[in-house]
Amino acid sequence: MIGATLRYSVSLLFANNILFPYDTLFVNLIGCFILSYLLHQDLVRRNFKPEIFTGSTTGIIGSFTTFSTFSVEVVSLFHSSISFAIFYIIISIVGGIFLCYIGYLCATKRQESK
Known part of the structure; x- marks a missing residue:
C-alpha cells in the first residue's frame, strides 16, 4: 500500500504529460x-528483522x-510513436541497470569507508 501510494503521488506530479x-x-529508475x-547495504540488513527488510524491499519498493504499467505503456507508445517506444524501452532497461549499479556502488563504498 505504501509503495503504490508513493507511485500514485509521483504520477500526480507528471499528470500533465500524456505524450511520454x-x-x-x-x-522504475x-x-x-x-x-x-x-540489498547491498549490510548495515540495513543487520539492523532490520528479516520480515521488515523483505517487507521494505519486496513490499514497498516492489509496489x-x-x-505491468511499463509494458502497457510500451504497447501504447508503439501505436503513437515507434521511436518513443524504442527510446522508452532502452532508457528503462539501460537506465535501470545503471542505477542498480550506482546503488550497489554507493552501498558498498559506504561499507568500505568504515
Whole structure:
C-alpha cells in the first residue's frame, strides 16, 4: 500500500504529460537504485528483522515500481510513436541497470569507508 501510494503521488506530479510516461520511468529508475542500495547495504540488513527488510524491499519498493504499467505503456507508445517506444524501452532497461549499479556502488563504498 505504501509503495503504490508513493507511485500514485509521483504520477500526480507528471499528470500533465500524456505524450511520454515520465512518471513510470522515474519510479522504475529510482526504484532500481533504492532496491539495489538496500540489498547491498549490510548495515540495513543487520539492523532490520528479516520480515521488515523483505517487507521494505519486496513490499514497498516492489509496489512502488511497476513492470505491468511499463509494458502497457510500451504497447501504447508503439501505436503513437515507434521511436518513443524504442527510446522508452532502452532508457528503462539501460537506465535501470545503471542505477542498480550506482546503488550497489554507493552501498558498498559506504561499507568500505568504515
